[in-house]
Amino acid sequence: MNRIIILLSLLINFIDADNRSDQVITRQGQVSFFSYTSVENIEAKNNQVLSIIDFSKNEIAISMLMNAFVFKKSLMHEHFNESYIESDLYPKATFQGNIIDFDPLAEGIQTKMVKGTLTIRDIAKEVEIKTSIENNNGTYLITGDFEVVVKDFDIKIPPILAPNIAKIISIKFRFEYQPYEQ
Amino acid sequence: MSMNAQDLLDKLEKEYPNTPQYEIATFKGTRISLGHSIENRRKGVLEVKAMNLFWNIPNRPSQSFVADKWTARIALEYGISDRLTFGAGGSTLDGIFDGFLKYNLIRQRKDAKGAPISITLFQNGSYRSMTSGLHSNINLSDDFMDRTAFTSQILIARKFTPQFSLQVSPTFIHRSSSAFDEDPNNHFALGIGARYKVGGHISIVSEYYYQANPLKSIDTYDAFVLGVNWEMSDLMLQFQMTNARGMVEDTFITQTPNNFNLSDGNFVFGFNATFVLHFNQKQP
Numbered sequence: 001m002n003r004i005i006i007l008l009s010l011l012i013n014f015i016d017a018d019n020r021s022d023q024v025i026t027r028q029g030q031v032s033f034f035s036y037t038s039v040e041n042i043e044a045k046n047n048q049v050l051s052i053i054d055f056s057k058n059e060i061a062i063s064m065l066m067n068a069f070v071f072k073k074s075l076m077h078e079h080f081n082e083s084y085i086e087s088d089l090y091p092k093a094t095f096q097g098n099i100i101d102f103d104p105l106a107e108g109i110q111t112k113m114v115k116g117t118l119t120i121r122d123i124a125k126e127v128e129i130k131t132s133i134e135n136n137n138g139t140y141l142i143t144g145d146f147e148v149v150v151k152d153f154d155i156k157i158p159p160i161l162a163p164n165i166a167k168i169i170s171i172k173f174r175f176e177y178q179p180y181e182q
Numbered sequence: 183m184s185m186n187a188q189d190l191l192d193k194l195e196k197e198y199p200n201t202p203q204y205e206i207a208t209f210k211g212t213r214i215s216l217g218h219s220i221e222n223r224r225k226g227v228l229e230v231k232a233m234n235l236f237w238n239i240p241n242r243p244s245q246s247f248v249a250d251k252w253t254a255r256i257a258l259e260y261g262i263s264d265r266l267t268f269g270a271g272g273s274t275l276d277g278i279f280d281g282f283l284k285y286n287l288i289r290q291r292k293d294a295k296g297a298p299i300s301i302t303l304f305q306n307g308s309y310r311s312m313t314s315g316l317h318s319n320i321n322l323s324d325d326f327m328d329r330t331a332f333t334s335q336i337l338i339a340r341k342f343t344p345q346f347s348l349q350v351s352p353t354f355i356h357r358s359s360s361a362f363d364e365d366p367n368n369h370f371a372l373g374i375g376a377r378y379k380v381g382g383h384i385s386i387v388s389e390y391y392y393q394a395n396p397l398k399s400i401d402t403y404d405a406f407v408l409g410v411n412w413e414m415s416d417l418m419l420q421f422q423m424t425n426a427r428g429m430v431e432d433t434f435i436t437q438t439p440n441n442f443n444l445s446d447g448n449f450v451f452g453f454n455a456t457f458v459l460h461f462n463q464k465q466p
Contacts, residue, residue: 027197032466045466050194061190067203072463074224075416082207083382083413088344096191156382161414 022056024140024177031064031173035166042076042165044069051175053140055104060114062095062175084155090121102133109134114144120153140177145170203292208300208341209349212259212267212284213454214375215387215409215422216434219349220302220339222267222286226462229259231271233429233454240447249451251275253316255429273429276316280430282306290341304335308430317433320397322359331357333431335373349375353391355432362399370394371435377411385411387420391435405434406442409452420454 029049035042049064066087071077081087097116110133118127131144147168150157157165209219212229223229236249244250257271265286272279288301308331313323322328332355339349351373360367375389389407396402409422425442426434427450440448 025197027199043466048199050197052190052194052197054190059190061194063191063194063198065198065203067206070464070466072466073416073460074227074464075458075460078207078210079413079415082210082379086344086382094191096188158383158414164415 023052023054023180024138025052025180026050026175026177029062029064029173029175031171033069033169033171035169037164037166040164042071044071044076044080046070049173049175051142051177052180053099053177055102058099058102058104060095060097060099060116064093065091066093067091084157085121093118093120095119095127097127099131099133104135104140107135107137118148120148121155123153125152138179140175142175142177143173145172147171202296204296205290205292205300205341208290208339208347209375209377209387210385210413211411211418211420211456213420214349214377214389215407215411215420215454216405216424216426216429216452217351217373217375217389217391217407217431218282218284218302218304218335218337219375219377220286220300220337222265222284222302223259223261223458224462225261225264226460227261228459228461229257229269230457230459231255231257231259231269231454232456233257233452235424235427235429235450235452237427237448237450238446240445251427253427253429255280271429276310276318276428276433277312278308278310278317278428278430278433280306280308290339299338299340302337302339304333304337306333306431307331308333308432317428317437320361320365320399320437321357322361324359328359331355331432333435335431345379347377349373351375351391353431353435355436357432357436364398366395366397369396369436373435383412383414385413387411393436397436400437400439402436403438403441405438416458418454418456418458420456422452422454424450424452426450 029051031049032045046069048068051062053060066085067081095118100113102112114129114131117124129146131142134141147170209221212221233255235253237251239250253275255271255273259269261267267284270281284304286302288297290300310318310329312318334354335351337351341347353371355369357367371391371393373391377385377387379385387409391405405426407422407424412419426438428434
């Protein structure tokens with residue numbers, strides 16, 4: 001009887017461990033954004049983006065703190081958080097979606113579409129992003145870029161500053177995943 | 183969206199490191215309007231400041247353009263570190279030169295664990311280069327030290343909501359000399375200031391400075407300011423209606439010569455223009 005319990009618990013542990021190895025995580029993902037206009041170029045980078053992928057369903061989630069973006073000018077960081085993103089009210093931006101037709105076991109680089117919901121300032125937008133996914137022995141590197149329309153997320157820009165801020169912001173990301181340990 | 187993806191987001195929620203999150207933009211500007219706020223600019227940031235006050239002289243057949251009197255304080259204020267600012271300026275009409283150090287001691291944390299308030303220490307010194315005229319008559323003018331005054335403030339503020347911040351500023355002012363025996367050399371005062379953000383870039387601010395022991399040789403009133411701050415890009419504009427006629431702490435707190443109302447001679451209109459230069463740009 002005892003043996004069976006041990007065997008069972010081992011089996012359960014094994015299944016559990018197997019489940020776990022299906023997930024990979026990064027805690028130092030990089031997201032940068034760029035606003036290019038003839039008046040002013042603005043760029044910012046967040047090095048503390050969290051992301052997790054569950055390969056059993058090819059699902060991906062990304063979460064980041066808006067006030068972790070670093071700007072060239074410190075005052076720009078304050079304006080970004082206080083006047084545009086209002087990070088007091090909406091501290092995080094998130095993404096949840098699926099990697100379409102992805103084979104996690106194949107080594108090397110695959111170019112796949114990621115489809116899902118991008119949420120900034122509590123406003124959700126369906127997006128489709130072309131990404132490059134590199135499987136290097138169980139660690140995955142996902143990179144890509146896409147664009148967002150400032151107006152889609154109800155970010156107010158006063159008319160006097162309209163020439164300084166691009167209507168479309170380009171976003172770059174780079175996530176290096178490690179196996180997820182509980 | 184499937185339930186699982188939501189689970190993944192919940193999982194990420196637990197992965198956030200426990201780094202403290204501090205409140206930013208309690209007042210945004212280094213001044214609420216006229217008096218100092220708890221804010222400092224970051225390291226390597228220079229503020230070029232022009233503070234202006236305009237008022238009329240009552241019952242005068244004036245032909246002045248716009249206003250009878252104008253005083254401006256031109257100042258440079260530099261962030262030595264993220265917490266320490268040094269600034270120096272000169273005022274045109276009363277010929278007062280001032281310098282100050284401002285140190286941010288405690289920062290308010292967003293989470294419940296940390297400090298619920300921000301505290302900044304402020305110390306200035308001012309020198310009256312004129313022997314008579316506005317703000318200068320109450321000091322002796324025999325030697326350099328006679329013409330000086332020193333203001334110490336403990337600025338205590340809390341950002342209550344993303345819109346509303348409140349500050350109390352216990353103030354001690356020491357004038358090195360008094361021309362009149364009945365005047366105290368040391369003054370105690372309490373400043374109260376508030377900011378209410380009405381839009382992304384616009385806030386309404388107000389300040390009031392209560393004097394515990396005012397001057398006796400002349401009638402003085404408590405300084406009051408009602409203003410609008412417009413914060414955008416590298417330029418910050420602050421407009422104010424006030425009864426104060428000086429921009430250095432010891433002058434507007436202890437030597438405001440009239441009460442706040444809209445009649446000629448009492449009403450003062452002011453604006454500060456601050457241009458912000460970043461010398462220490464980070465590479466994102």
